[in-house]
Amino acid sequence: MISGVGEVRRQAGINPHTNVSMRRWPSTSRIPAIRVVGATFQLGRRSTPPTSASNTVASVDTGVEATNRPHIDTKCKTAHVRIDLLVNQSLAPATEVLDCAERAEAMGLDSVFLFDHLATMQPDVSEGEMLDPHVLLGALALRTSRMNLGVLVNNVSLRRPEVIAGATASLDIVSNGRAVLGLGAGAAPKTYFAAEFDALGIPVPTPMERRHELLLESLDKIRAVWRGEHDDGVRLPKPISNIPTVIGLNSKILAKNAAARGCGINVRGNHPDLEAIVGNADASLGDWAASVWLHYDPDLFYPDHPVYRRYADLGVTRIMLMTTKRDDLVTL
Numbered sequence: 001m002i003s004g005v006g007e008v009r010r011q012a013g014i015n016p017h018t019n020v021s022m023r024r025w026p027s028t029s030r031i032p033a034i035r036v037v038g039a040t041f042q043l044g045r046r047s048t049p050p051t052s053a054s055n056t057v058a059s060v061d062t063g064v065e066a067t068n069r070p071h072i073d074t075k076c077k078t079a080h081v082r083i084d085l086l087v088n089q090s091l092a093p094a095t096e097v098l099d100c101a102e103r104a105e106a107m108g109l110d111s112v113f114l115f116d117h118l119a120t121m122q123p124d125v126s127e128g129e130m131l132d133p134h135v136l137l138g139a140l141a142l143r144t145s146r147m148n149l150g151v152l153v154n155n156v157s158l159r160r161p162e163v164i165a166g167a168t169a170s171l172d173i174v175s176n177g178r179a180v181l182g183l184g185a186g187a188a189p190k191t192y193f194a195a196e197f198d199a200l201g202i203p204v205p206t207p208m209e210r211r212h213e214l215l216l217e218s219l220d221k222i223r224a225v226w227r228g229e230h231d232d233g234v235r236l237p238k239p240i241s242n243i244p245t246v247i248g249l250n251s252k253i254l255a256k257n258a259a260a261r262g263c264g265i266n267v268r269g270n271h272p273d274l275e276a277i278v279g280n281a282d283a284s285l286g287d288w289a290a291s292v293w294l295h296y297d298p299d300l301f302y303p304d305h306p307v308y309r310r311y312a313d314l315g316v317t318r319i320m321l322m323t324t325k326r327d328d329l330v331t332l
Contacts, residue, residue, distance in 0.1 A: 081308045082287050083301070084111040085332075086152055086322040090130040092329045097136065098143045100329040107301070107332075111148035112140060113182065113320060116155050118196040134167040141175035150180030152266065152293075152320065153248035157186030157205055158196065161218035162236065165225035169237040177241035180288075182266070183219060184248035185211035212254050219245065219261060244288040255280040264288040269311070269319070278315045291318035296328040 085104050089097050101112045114133035133151045140149055149171060154164045164183075172179035187193035188211075189204045197204045205211045225236050226243075247258035248266045252273060255265045259282040267277050269292035281290035292311060299305060300321055311319060323329055 080287070081312050081316060082110040082318040083108075083303075084113060084148075084291075084318060084320040085109055086113045086293055086320040087115070087329065088323050089114050089133065089136055090117075090128055091323055092326045093128055094131060094136060094139070096326075096329050098139055100332050101140050101147070102143050103332055105144045105147045109147065110318070111150065111180065111320075112144070113150050113152035113180070116151045116153060116159070116182075116184075117193065118199060134171065137171050138174055141171060141178070144175075144178075146178075148178050148180050149175055150246070151182050152246065153182035153184030155186045155196075156183055156215050156218035157211065158200065158202065161221035162225055162230065164218070165222040166236045168222075168243065169226065169239040172239040172241055172243055173237060177239075179239065179241070179243050181222070181243050181245045182248060183215060183222075183245065183263075185215040185254070208251075212251075212257070215247070215254070216257060216261070219247075219263070244285070246288065246291065249277070252276050252280060259289075264291060264318075266291045266293065266320070268292065269294040275314055281315060281317075283315075287317040289317045290315055291320055292316050293320040293322050296321045296323045298331070 085101070087097060087100070092100075104112060114136055115130070116133050117130055137149050137151070150168075154168075156164070164181075168179050168181050185205075185208075187196065187204065188208065189206060194204055205214055224230060226238055228238065230236060244264060245262070246264040246266050247254070249255055249258065250267060250271065255267070255277045258265050259280050262282065262285065264285050265277065265281055267274060271277060271292075274292070278290045278292075283289055294300065294307075300307060300319070308319065
């Protein structure tokens with residue numbers, strides 16, 4: 001049985017200096033056939049790490065033997081796709097989440113994102129409580145030095161936009177300009193996460209169009225706070241960098257509206273309308289233009305995996321690997 005990414009790396013025959021694999025990857029039947037999109041993506045903000053002039057991360061001493069950890073580029077060699085980590089923080093104690101993020105940075109991953117939920121998507125395997133993402137991100141900012149940090153996504157149906165603005169700007173200050181703003185419209189009625197609304201005594205906004213309106217209204221209010229338009233008697237913090245915004249979504253119309261407002265779009269990697277949704281992305285946003293999330297798989301840490309070329313051909317610029325069990329965090 002393979003134990004950890006290091007063993008996968010050794011069995012795959014990876015050259016630790018070149019990241020070149022001799023492994024023949026099986027076809028990924030879950031990924032739809034994708035046509036080549038001819039857009040050339042311009043480098044956007046933080047297309048390279050804020051403290052590094054290159055795409056290769058310097059060696060970081062994390063107390064873990066180098067032979068047990070792959071060292072990857074922040075951008076795949078075979079495709080212009082960034083690799084991020086999306087962490088369900090209820091799966092493990094806070095100390096393990098912090099340790100995992102530190103190792104992820106040493107490996108060369110580009111960003112770490114946390115959930116904004118009152119409940120976990122994996123209640124049967126969760127080891128603890130769902131810690132507040134903004135509090136935990138503050139701790140992550142002190143344990144890392146290069147990675148982008150954010151919430152994927154802030155639920156605008158449960159959080160006031162002014163509060164989101166202040167928390168995200170605070171993270172940007174604490175992390176020295178590494179914050180990312182993630183926004184989402186919230187759950188639909190009768191879905192799993194609708195229980196969060198019931199727990200707080202807040203009705204789910206309906207219909208879907210109203211949730212989309214609320215999302216875009218919240219985006220406008222957050223940007224107004226950052227422009228200083230709410231400063232009369234209130235001193236909310238302002239970001240120190242041009243924070244990129246990513247909108248989590250499932251519809252083509254919201255993707256179009258998000259891109260029109262200069263926001264990146266994020267959608268699950270097996271969405272049936274993936275090509276059409278990603279086709280609405282604003283290419284001028286560079287590597288924040290279009291992202292997808294996939295379930296964590298250690299094989300996907302190898303930048304020559306064909307999944308990256310397939311998504312890059314579609315126009316995806318960033319792939320977020322979502323943890324689904326504690327071992328994902330511990331063995332990374």
